[in-house]
Amino acid sequence: MSRPIELLSPAGNMDKLKMAIRYGADAVYCAGQAFGLRAGSANFNNEELKEAVEFVHAHGKKIYVTCNIIPHNEDLVGLEEYLQYLESIHVDAIIVADLGIFLLAKRVAPGLELHVSTQANTTNYLTTEFWKEQGATRVVVAREVSIKDIKTMRESADIEIEAFIHGAMCISYSGRCLLSNYFTTTRDANRGQCAQACRWKYSLVESNRPGEYYPIEEDQHGTYIFNSKDLCLLKHIPELYEAGVDSLKIEGRMKSVHYVATVTKVYREAIDTYLKEGKEWYVRDEWMEELEKISHRPYTEGFSVEKPDETAQNYGKSSNTQTHDFIGLVEGYNAEEGFAYMEQRNNFKVGDEVEFCQPHGALVHHVITKMTDENGEEITVAPHPQMKVRLYIDTPLETYSMMRRKCKNQ
CATH class of the missing domain: 3.20.20.70 (Aldolase class I)
Known part of the structure; x- marks a missing residue:
């Protein structure tokens, strides 16, 4: 090519x-x-x-x-x-x-x-x-x-x-939407303030037929017909x-x-x-x-290939899903002493099974066995936002690698 x-x-x-x-x-x-x-x-x-x-x-x-x-x-x-x-x-x-x-x-x-x-x-x-x-x-x-x-x-x-x-x-034609304009008083979707009203929970009913709802399947979360x-x-x-x-x-x-x-x-x-x-x-x-x-x-x-059918909508809920949390950012690696300089992005601790997504290299898996604060004092947990941590790992890591951990519900 x-x-x-x-x-x-x-x-x-x-x-x-x-x-x-x-x-x-x-x-x-x-x-x-x-x-x-x-x-x-x-x-x-x-x-x-x-x-x-x-x-x-x-x-x-x-x-x-x-x-x-x-x-x-x-x-x-x-x-x-x-x-x-x-x-x-x-x-x-x-x-x-x-x-x-x-x-x-x-x-x-x-x-x-x-x-x-x-x-x-x-x-x-x-x-x-x-x-x-x-x-x-x-x-x-x-x-x-x-x-x-x-x-x-x-x-x-x-x-x-x-x-x-x-x-x-x-849900609207390339973003040309007025739902936000009508459902909020100040948020014009076409001027940068979309409230994402299409993600809200809805039930449809025709005014002359009260009690007759839009015939779609609905679960305990509600019905998200525009989502x-x-x-x-x-x-x-x-x-x-x-x-x-x-x-x-x-x-x-x-x-x-x-x-x-x-x-x-x-x-x-x-x-x-x-x-x-x-x-x-x-x-x-x-x-x-x-x-x-x-x-x-x-x-x-x-x-992309054909007009989407009803399966292109997410009727059950409007929230997102993910399998992993981003919990730390690598700011450098000390090859002589075998540790990564980390900035904490979410609570992590000794014993956690983590992985590192590198900008260019392969995915690295690791179990945290030792870490210290930025002064070299050994710690078992990094609880503070943007806390500086030395995390000991034998595998060299690229700067700006993201440390991730499986979500608790996975």
Whole structure:
């Protein structure tokens, strides 16, 4: 395989951004304090955005900033200056859904590359051609299109195609949702404040037929009829590559560091293995095992091959599941004395069976037999958040490895 394909990871804050790069992302996408669709994420102020650009570029990677709200007039205040600032710090592109923002960026910050957000609902080749003519360099296709349709769209116009391959799915058309607007007084989903009302528990009844409920199966948890499963297209990497997709995108700016790093590593290994093996490639069991360890809903292939049926929804509950907890971060390894410098992320103790997910190396299993505090005093438990610990282990560990432990209910 000769054509490169980009792995694009989410970055809700600086910590997640750096871990995404360290765990194999070719590019990251993030948002500033305004104009992005994830107001619930920490996001980046202007100085942090500058620092993020410098870090990413120092590693030879790319960074895209989302400006993908559907704005009302009052939302445009300060936008011109913000776009010019993004141009001045040399972000690699901005992701835009609204035609007005698109046109303003072309006028006031012509050096910015323009990527068309999935919020713009690009579902056909004519729209792809339109965005190419307007000056966009990339289109993020709607999640409602199949891989077959993506191939047609890619062939119709000389423009990059980005497609989601993993993460949360929206019940509405590529995120164009009004549930949050109606059920809350201030949270506009299309201006970055979605309350995820689709994850709530519902019963449906027609007003003229009181007591006659929507005929679906219901258990003791309730009925979550709008609650989509999470997208996972790991096994479709070959088809996406052959369809001409230029960038494979992971959803998750509001997810944890553990999620971002783990999913990025899995897809990095899967992509690199495919580019090496070609037709001999297959999905490794350990990749799917890793994707079960992070917080997620059950997986679906969405619209990738065919229109999803009723099995694409998660009717039983809205909460996520995971098999492992992230409990510590490796900050270095002392080879002479055989211990890892750890930062505590969750309570752990002597006797715990743990594993280390490394940025590049293999998974390492270990039973904790000895650890000390940062002063060298032996301890049996690390109970304090971000506590510095020396954990004795013979196997050298890469810096930024994540220490994990099976969840208690596993």
